[in-house]
Amino acid sequence: MVILTLNCRTQSLTCVLFDWKKQHLLGKGSVDGIGTPLATASFARSDGRLMSRSAPCPDHRSGLALILSLLTDPAAGPLDGPDGIAAIGHRVVHGGERFSRSVLIDRDVIDAIRSYEHLAPRYNRPNLAGVEAGLDLLPKIPQIAVFDTSFHQSMPAHAFIYPVPYSWYQKLGVRRYGFHGTSHLYLAKRASALLGKPPAECNLITVHVDRGISLCAIKNGASIDTSMGMTPIEGALMESRCGDIDPGIPSFLMxxxxxxxxxxxGILNERSGLFGITGTAVSRRSVLAQAAQGEARCLLAVEMEAYRLKKYIGGYLAAVGRPDAIVFTSGHGLLEAGVRERVLDTLGSLGIRLDPVRNRAPETVDQEVLVSAEGSSVRIYVVPTHEELVFAADAAALLQGTLADHLDHDYPFARADFPAYPANWRPAEG
Structure with missing residues (x-):
């Protein structure tokens, strides 16, 4: 069973191809420059061979067609033809209150995704463009929507209702939804396996750290609070998003x-956060690297980021009680070690302690490492997140009719014998 996952953004798409039955990774690909005069598609096979091709791609349909041309290339493509794909798992950022799990896509689901577009236009719009491209180019292949918001539908009302007129929630859906749900789900399942406890018995704080940053308070395996809100702007300081600010600031500036x-x-989404503090169009990786070298504005930005993460973790310690573990992703390998040190440096009074040597062990983004000190009251893990595995797992389970609520579903990566990705997804022998 070959599963293709798609994550479509405004001018790009990324994909991962799995042989799910054999549990092998077939490769990863991307198309950059959608909507520009010339887009470039690339696909890295799991045997190390890199394929690439350029062509005009005015829209996501042509972008998907370009990546499919690589996947089915007669000389080097991993597929004999597009019919070899059993299903496509699409990332969809906003599913509102309606979707608490992944679903097969039909016209009704498309209409629902479109109805939530105003809540996340920078994401749902290109996500939906990818869905419609898949249905147009591969109409016989089942397409599955996997929602960022689904994992957080277990939040209680006192966590997701904002202290504004209640009629806004009733009429307009103004509430906390949360995002990065597939990442927090993956981190929670991996943590349960590392802890040797059933997922439904685990209390955790998970920290998704990348261009976007979000935290999740997990009690008995379920999300009870998360830092992002009705939109992905709320929460921690991020690469280009402001996170939490005084709500009077936007109207004042307007x-x-x-x-x-x-x-x-646009300013709050694209010109704030680390970018806003440093004043330069750089990546989070660059900010971390320059902060390590003592550049003043970058150092300020990193200190601000860590301080805000620390405050969220403190709040979630109160919400969850003493957790079994705090779980960080590591989008930039060794550069993240200093962030964790800043975030956790004052939690020793609660018995939560990093081991400085272990903390600097994850030099790459594909290592699962226990970084807490011996005797720490809470385990601290660094776990690479792999949302595409969630997309593929849900797609495969829907095809087989076995998808259950995430608390009950038997995800392969929740098992104790699941080796750290990508070792368990090696290409088939021969």
Whole structure:
């Protein structure tokens, strides 16, 4: 059973191809430059061979067609033809209150995804473009929507309702939804395996660290709170998003600077966070590297990021009680070690202690490492997140009619004998 996963953004898409039955990774690909005069598609096979091709891609349909041309290339493609794909698992960022699990896509689901577009236009719009491209190019292949928001549908009302007029929730759906749900699900399942406990018995704080950052409080395996809100802007300081700010600031700036709502939203999403503090169009990796070298504004930005993460973790310790583990992803390998040190440096009074040597062990992003000190009251793990495994697992389970609620579903990566990715997804012999 070959599963293709798709994650479509405004000008790009990424894909991963799995042989799910044999549990082998067949390769990863991307298309960059969608909507520009010339886009480039690349596909890295699991045997190390790299394929690439360039062509005009005015939209996501042509972008998907370009990557499919690599997957089915007669000389080097891993597939004999597109009919070799059993299903496509699509990332969809916002599923509102309606979707608490992944679903097969039909016209009703498409209409629902479109109805939530105004809550995450930078994401649902290209996500939906990818869905429609898949249905158009591969109409006989089942397409599955996997929602970022689904994992957080277990939050209680006191955590997801905002202290604003209740009618806004009733009429307009104004509430906390949360995002990065597939990442938090993966981290929770891997942590349960590392702890040797059933997922439903684990209390955790998971920290998804990448361009976007979010935290999740998990009690008995279920999300009870998360830092992102109705939109992905709320929460921690991020690469280009502001995170939590005084809600009076946007209206003040709109009045003082004559900014439109759309312009203000663009600034909060794309020109704030680390970018806003440093004033340079750099990646989070670059900010971390320059902070390590003592660059003042980058150092300030990293200190701000760590301080805000520390405050969230403190709040979630109160919400969850003493957790079994705090689990960090590591989007930038060794550069993240200093972030964890800053975040956890004052938690020793609670018995939560890093081991400085272990903390610097994850030099790459594909290592699962226990980084807490001996005798720490809470285990601290670094676990690489692999959302595409969740996309593929849900797609395969829907095809087989076995997908259950995430608390009950038997995800392969929740098992104690599941080796750290990508070792368990090696290409088949011969």
């Amino acid at each position: 009045d003082q600077e004559g900014l439109s709502p759309a312009a203000m939203t």
